[in-house]
Amino acid sequence: MAKANMQKTKTPMTELEPAYRATCFEEVAGGYTLEEAVNEARRCIHCKNHPCVGGCPVGVPIPSFLKELGEGNVAAAYAIVKNANSLPAICGRVCPQESQCEGVCTRGRNGEPVAIGRLERFVADWALANPEEAAAAQEAFAAESARTAEEADDFDYTGKRVAIVGSGPAGLTCAGELAKRGVQVRVFEALHEVGGVLVYGIPEFRLPKALVKQEVSAIEGMGVEFEVNAVVGKLYDVEELMGEMGYDAVFVGTGAGLPSYLGIEGEALNGVCVANELLTRVNLMKAFKFPEYATPVYAGKKCVVVGGGNVAMDAARTAKRLGADVTIVYRRGREEMPARAEEIHHAEEEGIHFQMLTNPVRILGDEQGWVTGVECVRMELGEPDASGRRRPMAVEGSNFTMDIDMFVIAAGSRTNPLIAQTTPGLDSTKRNTIVTDEETGATSVPGVFAGGDVSTGAATVILAMGAGKRAAAGILDYLRG
Amino acid sequence: MYPILEVEALNAEVTRMVIEAPAIARKIKPGQFIMLRIDEKGERIPLTMNACDPDAGTVTIIFQAVGASTMQLAEMKAGESLLDVVGPLGRPTELEGVKRACVIGGGLGTAIAYPQAKWLHDHGCQVDVIVGFRNKDLIILEDDFRACADDLTVMTDDGSNGNKGVVTVPLQEKLEAGERYDVVLAIGPVIMMKFVALATKPYGIKTFVSMNPLMVDGTGMCGGCRVKVGDEYMHACVDGPDFDGHQVDFDDAMRRGVMYRSFEQRSREIAEGRDCGEAIEAAAQKEGE
Numbered sequence: 006m007a008k009a010n011m012q013k014t015k016t017p018m019t020e021l022e023p024a025y026r027a028t029c030f031e032e033v034a035g036g037y038t039l040e041e042a043v044n045e046a047r048r049c050i051h052c053k054n055h056p057c058v059g060g061c062p063v064g065v066p067i068p069s070f071l072k073e074l075g076e077g078n079v080a081a082a083y084a085i086v087k088n089a090n091s092l093p094a095i096c097g098r099v100c101p102q103e104s105q106c107e108g109v110c111t112r113g114r115n116g117e118p119v120a121i122g123r124l125e126r127f128v129a130d131w132a133l134a135n136p137e138e139a140a141a142a143q144e145a146f147a148a149e150s151a152r153t154a155e156e157a158d159d160f161d162y163t164g165k166r167v168a169i170v171g172s173g174p175a176g177l178t179c180a181g182e183l184a185k186r187g188v189q190v191r192v193f194e195a196l197h198e199v200g201g202v203l204v205y206g207i208p209e210f211r212l213p214k215a216l217v218k219q220e221v222s223a224i225e226g227m228g229v230e231f232e233v234n235a236v237v238g239k240l241y242d243v244e245e246l247m248g249e250m251g252y253d254a255v256f257v258g259t260g261a262g263l264p265s266y267l268g269i270e271g272e273a274l275n276g277v278c279v280a281n282e283l284l285t286r287v288n289l290m291k292a293f294k295f296p297e298y299a300t301p302v303y304a305g306k307k308c309v310v311v312g313g314g315n316v317a318m319d320a321a322r323t324a325k326r327l328g329a330d331v332t333i334v335y336r337r338g339r340e341e342m343p344a345r346a347e348e349i350h351h352a353e354e355e356g357i358h359f360q361m362l363t364n365p366v367r368i369l370g371d372e373q374g375w376v377t378g379v380e381c382v383r384m385e386l387g388e389p390d391a392s393g394r395r396r397p398m399a400v401e402g403s404n405f406t407m408d409i410d411m412f413v414i415a416a417g418s419r420t421n422p423l424i425a426q427t428t429p430g431l432d433s434t435k436r437n438t439i440v441t442d443e444e445t446g447a448t449s450v451p452g453v454f455a456g457g458d459v460s461t462g463a464a465t466v467i468l469a470m471g472a473g474k475r476a477a478a479g480i481l482d483y484l485r486g
Numbered sequence: 487m488y489p490i491l492e493v494e495a496l497n498a499e500v501t502r503m504v505i506e507a508p509a510i511a512r513k514i515k516p517g518q519f520i521m522l523r524i525d526e527k528g529e530r531i532p533l534t535m536n537a538c539d540p541d542a543g544t545v546t547i548i549f550q551a552v553g554a555s556t557m558q559l560a561e562m563k564a565g566e567s568l569l570d571v572v573g574p575l576g577r578p579t580e581l582e583g584v585k586r587a588c589v590i591g592g593g594l595g596t597a598i599a600y601p602q603a604k605w606l607h608d609h610g611c612q613v614d615v616i617v618g619f620r621n622k623d624l625i626i627l628e629d630d631f632r633a634c635a636d637d638l639t640v641m642t643d644d645g646s647n648g649n650k651g652v653v654t655v656p657l658q659e660k661l662e663a664g665e666r667y668d669v670v671l672a673i674g675p676v677i678m679m680k681f682v683a684l685a686t687k688p689y690g691i692k693t694f695v696s697m698n699p700l701m702v703d704g705t706g707m708c709g710g711c712r713v714k715v716g717d718e719y720m721h722a723c724v725d726g727p728d729f730d731g732h733q734v735d736f737d738d739a740m741r742r743g744v745m746y747r748s749f750e751q752r753s754r755e756i757a758e759g760r761d762c763g764e765a766i767e768a769a770a771q772k773e774g775e
Contacts, residue, residue: 195572195705196572196703196705197523197530197569197570197572205703205707233570234570234571234572235509235572236572236573236575236705239513239573239574239575240509240510240513240572240573240574241509262705262706262707263706263707264707264708264709266709266719272719273712273714273719273738273742275741275742275744275745276745278708278709278710279708279709281707281708281709282702282708282709282710285702285703285707285708286702286708289703290529290530290702291527295749296752296753296756297527298527298529299527299528299529299554299555299753300529300530300702301746301749301750301753303745303746303749373741373744374738374741374742374744421705421706421707423706423724
């Protein structure tokens, strides 16, 4: 094995200059060269416990792929990653690695952890550029693991049919896992494009849509069929899928796409939108290319985005790129922001202002119904609440007004109740999330499985993928009878 | 792809189009809508079902060429295809059990009112229909309504069909004459629906209005179509498009309706080949509405 590289910090990755990138939708992070990737992969010391694997919700065998990559065997490294993770080019970009694989990396105890995410991205991007070599490596890997697998699942799934509802990360992962075993899979998607939050939510500058398309066509290459413009609960329902349409099982991965509002005065003024609308117009409908693309998007000169999560960062950086001067307003402090540190850092570099410990109480408008300002109140933090975060409390008499012409609400999202409402016997919670067995994804209806945000509420891409993978195992079990 | 089977100009502004969409045709009910996207660069536009034929697998829409996308749509020919058609969306109109109804349509809204009137008629309900247009050249579906209405009144703003006035005039007369409908359904411009609701309110007659706000996804995801109903905002695409006309804040809806007007203007100019070359930023600026 190549000698470990004991450099304490991560091999740096090139990024577009903040001043330039804040004016366009090009991808911010440039990715490693082969030399940089090999150098970084050699920082793995192949520690005995390899905590990184346990930190990955889909269990990528990280040390094995880093070993191959450290020796320059990119194809072999890719095959190892891809076998465990259907969407590596996506995960390498959008996973919060600092709280998962990299968060528990042994090298992180004394210096920075190994840049596992960047390396996963590197091998995946290599495979997209070298599809034939990548396919050959995958085939060789599959043949090898079939020989070595001790408890190979030799059940013949030919003729078994599974319907997947929703084509976000959970559905795509579940589809890929089932197709690998020979199950006939059809994915039903309500929108006109496949990918869920990967296409409508996460912006182009973090996750290029062409790349999502390539990852999806790889899944299509495994025999998975996609039906877009199919709203399950309206066009078909789950009972029909299991009944006259002849599916043996159904996986529900419909996410948590319903916006939450602040419940303050003025939320319907023109110039006010929820982050979902801004992001859908820009990402899915390509409104940043209006009028070449027919969907418009409104952008003001001075914008306030309220919220502290990744969606707030995405919305703020999007508004900035549309030409607005943007301030993020958040009711807690910097430490409490749920967004990834890297995203906050990127937003800051791009010139986005942060106004912490501030909460909007009223949105102001003119006679024509357009937003003109927002009245806010200063906050201070009290005792920790049930979620463990310190409870923000308004400072009486501290109200002040900011002049704005655009206001974006990024206050979280909720689960769409459509499937729960239209599927008799399907247990759901008060918050409309579907009740599932954590290990298998099984719901209260036999043959119906669920996972991802639809059962947990809004979370991350990789957790949804983990749920999709576990549910696939649960479904295979169920299909064996 | 969704093939276009028939295209017919009903008048200078309004087009009827029959689209092959078998799965939707099997499920769609009066009051529900579809969203379509013409091509890869198109926007998603909501259009309400005018008729459907589950056996033939077709859905009929009637639309007015008012913006760039509907102008492009009106140019399409039978044999061409639409890239995306999704539906049925929204809740069906609550028509079950209604015995005596008045269905009111204004302009293009009459195309949406028609399946409601027909459904009611086919289910043994006594239906009065009042429709209104700007002038007699814009009148559509008169024969269709005549076939399902117990009483049909066609109004024109300019009186060119000999019946001058807005739809609330005959409605008011009928109410004053003692007509007591189980339900009044109004579909048309927001201002028309507002005055229908005002007319029925003193009589306590249940009145549904079909709201038509801006929409992006049509599945409840973005909130672009929120409508103030009572004290809360509802999403027209999933909670509607029908709402209790006595609860809807019509003034709020009218203000929201103009939000993208400057963009629409610019798209239309481009579609008509008279792009004045303004920067996108300029188009984005809100002009005095």
